[in-house]
Amino acid sequence: MTADRTLEVSHVRLAYGDRVIVDDLDLTVPAGRITAIVGANACGKSTLLKSMARLLTPRAGQVILDGKDIHRLPTKQVARDLGLLPQSPIAPEGIAVSDLVGRGRTPHHGPLSRWSRNDDEAVAAALEATDTTALADRPVDELSGGQRQRVWIAMALAQQTDVLLLDEPTTFLDVSHQIDVLDLLTDLNRRNGTTIVMVLHDLNLAARYADHLVAMAGGHLYAAGDPDEVLTARTVKDVFGMDSQVIADPLTGRPLVLPIGRHHVPASSDAAHPA
Amino acid sequence: MTALAPRGALEIVSQGRARRRRRRIVVTGILLIAVAAAYLISLMVGQTFYTPAEVWAVITGQTVPGASFTVGELRLPRSTVALLAGLCFGMGGAVFQTMLRNPLASPDIIGINAGASAAAVVGIVFLSFDETTVSLVATVAALATALTIYLLAFKDGGAGARFILIGIGVAAMFNSVVAYVLSRAAEWDLQAAMRWITGNLNGAAWSQAVPLAIAIAIVVPVLLWLTRDLELLRLGDDTASALGVPVERRRIMLIVCAVALLAFATAAAGPISFVAFLAGPIAARLLGPVGSPVLVAGLFGAFLVLFADLTGQYLLGMRLPVGVVTGVLGAPYLIFLLIRSSRSGGSL
Numbered sequence: 001m002t003a004d005r006t007l008e009v010s011h012v013r014l015a016y017g018d019r020v021i022v023d024d025l026d027l028t029v030p031a032g033r034i035t036a037i038v039g040a041n042a043c044g045k046s047t048l049l050k051s052m053a054r055l056l057t058p059r060a061g062q063v064i065l066d067g068k069d070i071h072r073l074p075t076k077q078v079a080r081d082l083g084l085l086p087q088s089p090i091a092p093e094g095i096a097v098s099d100l101v102g103r104g105r106t107p108h109h110g111p112l113s114r115w116s117r118n119d120d121e122a123v124a125a126a127l128e129a130t131d132t133t134a135l136a137d138r139p140v141d142e143l144s145g146g147q148r149q150r151v152w153i154a155m156a157l158a159q160q161t162d163v164l165l166l167d168e169p170t171t172f173l174d175v176s177h178q179i180d181v182l183d184l185l186t187d188l189n190r191r192n193g194t195t196i197v198m199v200l201h202d203l204n205l206a207a208r209y210a211d212h213l214v215a216m217a218g219g220h221l222y223a224a225g226d227p228d229e230v231l232t233a234r235t236v237k238d239v240f241g242m243d244s245q246v247i248a249d250p251l252t253g254r255p256l257v258l259p260i261g262r263h264h265v266p267a268s269s270d271a272a273h274p275a
Numbered sequence: 276m277t278a279l280a281p282r283g284a285l286e287i288v289s290q291g292r293a294r295r296r297r298r299r300i301v302v303t304g305i306l307l308i309a310v311a312a313a314y315l316i317s318l319m320v321g322q323t324f325y326t327p328a329e330v331w332a333v334i335t336g337q338t339v340p341g342a343s344f345t346v347g348e349l350r351l352p353r354s355t356v357a358l359l360a361g362l363c364f365g366m367g368g369a370v371f372q373t374m375l376r377n378p379l380a381s382p383d384i385i386g387i388n389a390g391a392s393a394a395a396v397v398g399i400v401f402l403s404f405d406e407t408t409v410s411l412v413a414t415v416a417a418l419a420t421a422l423t424i425y426l427l428a429f430k431d432g433g434a435g436a437r438f439i440l441i442g443i444g445v446a447a448m449f450n451s452v453v454a455y456v457l458s459r460a461a462e463w464d465l466q467a468a469m470r471w472i473t474g475n476l477n478g479a480a481w482s483q484a485v486p487l488a489i490a491i492a493i494v495v496p497v498l499l500w501l502t503r504d505l506e507l508l509r510l511g512d513d514t515a516s517a518l519g520v521p522v523e524r525r526r527i528m529l530i531v532c533a534v535a536l537l538a539f540a541t542a543a544a545g546p547i548s549f550v551a552f553l554a555g556p557i558a559a560r561l562l563g564p565v566g567s568p569v570l571v572a573g574l575f576g577a578f579l580v581l582f583a584d585l586t587g588q589y590l591l592g593m594r595l596p597v598g599v600v601t602g603v604l605g606a607p608y609l610i611f612l613l614i615r616s617s618r619s620g621g622s623l
Contacts, residue, residue, distance in 0.1 A: 054516070075516060082517075083517060089513070089514045091510070092506075093559075094563060098288050098292065099292070099564070103507060104518065106520075107519040111500070117289075120285055159518070
């Protein structure tokens, strides 16, 4: 199964009230690949993701899913093609894991249709994929942060969409759980061809896991493309205002950013300020 | 997912779901029986005791000396109004509490009942409206109050806590309107106006029960249909929207349905205090996290009003309006909630 959904952002302007966050931004999400969006705090990356998920209507421009303006499609239709994991989703007190995951089936139900064996199968498969079957009957609010994040991803999986958007899925997780979550998303992408777009804070993890890296600065697109080309010391300087040295990750060959602070200056000082 | 899940996972999922479904059915069933029992007892007891057989005979339209009047004309409308009003308060309250994810978000605390009461007493005392007009004006006022609070609180996507705080302010404002109007009221208007202050079932008649029953027949099916989306709204607006819920539209529909129930119940029996506030959390406690608490809250509300009215009439040695009894039950719970929320960090 290969997803051939096209998701495109065309000249969008996004604003809250009078405050324009993103202006005239163009972006094409490669189908069936993993895209990571990086940028400094308040650069508009979460806002952009929100508009791609149809949660925020652009003041100008369009978000186009399969050739159609996403903000003109019914909510339910979009929800069958495109899933979203927000930054801080809320679990109702006491809800059991499998019930929460089952909520992901909603877009596949009409007003009168009943829960079917198909739905149970989708939930079970999502639990298996995220390794949370053993937690099925436990209340979500009793789980650890890493477990909870896997459960939320399971809910998004049960939704069985071809495109999955995630807003900082690794925040608040320790390093091993961050890797777990990103590995899980890679599995999903490789196995089902799901198009994944995620906002990430960690540049090195973004470079390692993304096929396509998008760097944003001040509400604009700074650069987009192959991580090897996008993630340079110059990008880090322009996007984050920070000096750094970028080397090849000895494990993967992808770029690896070594930040330079005021107290840790590189031995060969010419590497700090590339032309 | 193309891969089928192993049988084990599938069984865990379907068995867990069946278990939670059973619990929902059992809790709903027990409450239905409790409501039916309280309703029957309220028809049997009083100054004269009638057997269930006599009560049944009256309900089925036979003439039973004495009972036909006492049960048919006095107790039956009173108990019916109690049951239906309790159902409305319980369901309406649970909708608000669930939607705003806060037990303090009950319509009797955030000024929706107060809005209805203020409009009603103004209508009675200053404008000399008849009973039907008063009910109508009160319903419109309750809706207007709810939508005003909604617009103020949700201006930029908004939050539950702001809704509650604005609501408490609105409640205070309308309560002072009520106090002012009553201080200017003529003595003959006071009796009618007082019913809008504390809930009271004295003198409840079919003329109150029938409009309430019609409102329930129209609104409750819509509301039960909306509970599925209400459950999704509990996950937060973003998640609900990502799951295909048209958030704004559903929220407005839920508010309109809930307020309609509350307003009609208030018109029939006055704002019986704390029923809307108590029913939701108790229903959630009884039910556990196995589905929407709205219907169960309605049943519990019906039971609570029937029980409180029986208590107020016969168990305390003096006759008290039903709202006084529910107030005595509800106030300690409000204090408990406020203490708990200030301990857990102070935010509402």
